[in-house]
Amino acid sequence: MTIDTTPEAELPETGVPVAETAATLIGTGGEWWRSAVIYQIYPRSFADSDGDGIGDLPGITSRLTALSELGVDAVWLSPFMTSPQHDAGYDVADYCDVDPLFGTLADFDLMLARAHELGIRVIVDLVPNHTSWDHKWFQEALAAPEGSPERDRYMFRDGLGPNGDEMPNNWESVFGGPMWERTTRPDGTPGQWYLHIFDKSQPDLNWENPWVRERFHDILRFWLDRGVDGFRVDVAHGLIKEEGLPDYTPPADAGSMGGGATAGDSLVGLEPGIDAHASDDPPTPPYWAQEGVHEIYRGWHAVLEEYEGDRVLCAEAWVEPLTKLARWVRPDEMQQAFNFTYLSAGWSAPELRAVIDNSIYAFGTVGAPSTWVLSNHDVVRHASRLALGAENLQGAGIGPKSPGLPDPVVGLRRARAATAVMLALPGSAYIYQGEELGLPEVIDLPDSARQDPTWFRTNGEKYGRDGCRVPIPWAAGTPTYGFGPATSTSSWLPQPTDWDDLARASQEGVESSTLELYKRALALRSQNDLGTGELSWLEGYGPEVIAFRVGSVTVIANLGATPVELPVEPHLGDVLLSSEPLTEAALPTDTTVWLRA
Numbered sequence: 001m002t003i004d005t006t007p008e009a010e011l012p013e014t015g016v017p018v019a020e021t022a023a024t025l026i027g028t029g030g031e032w033w034r035s036a037v038i039y040q041i042y043p044r045s046f047a048d049s050d051g052d053g054i055g056d057l058p059g060i061t062s063r064l065t066a067l068s069e070l071g072v073d074a075v076w077l078s079p080f081m082t083s084p085q086h087d088a089g090y091d092v093a094d095y096c097d098v099d100p101l102f103g104t105l106a107d108f109d110l111m112l113a114r115a116h117e118l119g120i121r122v123i124v125d126l127v128p129n130h131t132s133w134d135h136k137w138f139q140e141a142l143a144a145p146e147g148s149p150e151r152d153r154y155m156f157r158d159g160l161g162p163n164g165d166e167m168p169n170n171w172e173s174v175f176g177g178p179m180w181e182r183t184t185r186p187d188g189t190p191g192q193w194y195l196h197i198f199d200k201s202q203p204d205l206n207w208e209n210p211w212v213r214e215r216f217h218d219i220l221r222f223w224l225d226r227g228v229d230g231f232r233v234d235v236a237h238g239l240i241k242e243e244g245l246p247d248y249t250p251p252a253d254a255g256s257m258g259g260g261a262t263a264g265d266s267l268v269g270l271e272p273g274i275d276a277h278a279s280d281d282p283p284t285p286p287y288w289a290q291e292g293v294h295e296i297y298r299g300w301h302a303v304l305e306e307y308e309g310d311r312v313l314c315a316e317a318w319v320e321p322l323t324k325l326a327r328w329v330r331p332d333e334m335q336q337a338f339n340f341t342y343l344s345a346g347w348s349a350p351e352l353r354a355v356i357d358n359s360i361y362a363f364g365t366v367g368a369p370s371t372w373v374l375s376n377h378d379v380v381r382h383a384s385r386l387a388l389g390a391e392n393l394q395g396a397g398i399g400p401k402s403p404g405l406p407d408p409v410v411g412l413r414r415a416r417a418a419t420a421v422m423l424a425l426p427g428s429a430y431i432y433q434g435e436e437l438g439l440p441e442v443i444d445l446p447d448s449a450r451q452d453p454t455w456f457r458t459n460g461e462k463y464g465r466d467g468c469r470v471p472i473p474w475a476a477g478t479p480t481y482g483f484g485p486a487t488s489t490s491s492w493l494p495q496p497t498d499w500d501d502l503a504r505a506s507q508e509g510v511e512s513s514t515l516e517l518y519k520r521a522l523a524l525r526s527q528n529d530l531g532t533g534e535l536s537w538l539e540g541y542g543p544e545v546i547a548f549r550v551g552s553v554t555v556i557a558n559l560g561a562t563p564v565e566l567p568v569e570p571h572l573g574d575v576l577l578s579s580e581p582l583t584e585a586a587l588p589t590d591t592t593v594w595l596r597a
């Protein structure tokens with residue numbers, strides 16, 4: 001089928017054919033990361049070479065060809081450094097070594113070399129906000145007297161009240177419960193308290209201390225010397241706390257990682273660049289998005305510049321509005337920041353359009369590309385999230401008793417359509433392992449299997465993030481779907497029993513599969529230079545549709561409940577890609593098409 005997408009045909013009734021937008025602001029420095037598709041590997045759940053039920057570096061190396069065939073430009077690896085694993089590796093005890101669970105530094109070097117051989121760049125995760133309580137810096141701090149230089153590496157404070165029994169302030173941990181833990185002196189009496197934004201096993205570093213800053217420059221150089229292409233920076237909005245650590249109570253509907261409670265809907269109807277939160281946003285929490293973080297990243301930028309080639313820093317910063325987040329990617333700071341406003345947008349055409357417009361505008365004002373992301377290891381997978389019937393705050397997860405559980409068929413259909421929009425957008429896109437297989441969130445994990453600290457710290461009130469972290473299926477018919485060796489029978493989180501059809505090998509070469517949709521989209525994105533293109537909106541398809549053009553490709557997505565008529569003209573346009581089969585000259589509900597313009 002071919003469809004006429006000439007401006008006349010697009011505009012049955014009103015409007016200007018092509019609306020120019022802030023898209024023209026997108027930076028064009030030519031660096032690879034501006035348009036890269038970056039695949040997130042969650043090492044525990046990617047491929048297990050030794051059969052202990054946990055993925056590892058040799059497992060990753062053995063599976064890299066699958067990612068090369070998928071067509072990604074780079075991989076980002078969640079932490080594989082030495083760690084007691086109280087937060088799945090985001091509690092680092094040695095930044096410059098590999099945890100034996102995942103292998104050795106030699107295994108890392110082999111993995112890196114193999115990736116580079118395949119033309120895949122490698123980004124590693126850096127966790128600077130906190131260390132593990134097993135880190136020798138923290139152990140030294142605990143052993144040292146109050147007020148010592150060792151203690152000054154972390155956020156130790158005296159308690160309030162006559163005996164110091166009360167916490168230094170009222171802050172609540174992202175994972176639930178208080179943000180403070182009391183220490184015990186060598187003589188057994190209660191001592192000072194230390195701050196931990198996350199679990200008590202993750203004490204926050206004191207980033208006002210130059211010693212801490214210098215150590216992280218060393219850590220950056222350690223990995224850059226080994227040849228990594230960049231870093232994903234964990235909690236990049238948390239390092240500096242407001243002076244005096246004043247009490248703070250977030251609004252009940254605020255996301256636990258910061259940012260506004262709302263996503264794209266608050267942007268609808270606004271001109272790009274308007275600060276939707278200017279008047280009604282709660283004050284900046286004293287532990288998020290403090291001005292002082294920027295100086296740190298300017299220092300890191302300079303460290304990266306000591307190295308040849310284009311290296312990248314990508315901020316995990318839950319900051320809204322987008323115009324504020326753009327400060328993380330000013331020319332002398334980081335290169336990218338995850339666009340969580342985009343991730344949090346609802347399944348609504350006006351919302352999606354507003355977020356896309358505002359993103360390109362906001363990042364464009366500082367010469368940075370926008371990133372686009374729909375899933376990661378901290379949020380409900382988008383094949384489930386986009387069909388949720390109830391609000392779900394980041395990190396809360398879903399489980400058997402959650403309200404508004406998603407219809408998996410609707411979820412997958414929307415996920416495919418959403419991905420087909422995302423992969424056409426100019427800028428850099430992040431894919432989370434398993435989304436290319438259409439994996440849903442695993443909702444019915446047994447309580448006894450759950451491992452996320454959120455689950456424990458909220459006494460099961462929040463399910464947490466385990467449901468998006470279940471090991472991915474490679475092949476049908478084996479106990480771990482090829483995640484582990486043939487002899488292995490289990491994985492660290494149990495896999496559902498009905499994943500045979502979702503396994504990579506089952507989808508390979510099957511035209512209608514989600515895997516083939518991703519492959520086709522990535523190949524077309526690259527052939528048509530969509531990542532570096534300019535976006536212009538197409539009008540006239542109605543309120544439930546977004547339609548835009550990037551380079552020579554027209555993208556039309558129907559987010560509404562009824563099919564949308566498309567004018568058909570056999571010789572004028574080719575369907576390059578469709579997230580669902582097209583049988584007539586109408587775009588079905590929850591479907592995206594790419595057409596040759």
Ligand code: GLC
Nearest residue numbers: 087090127198234235377378
């Ligand atoms: C980031 C990570 C998350 C982790 C937290 C604490 O948000 O993505 O998985 O739990 O930081 O390090």
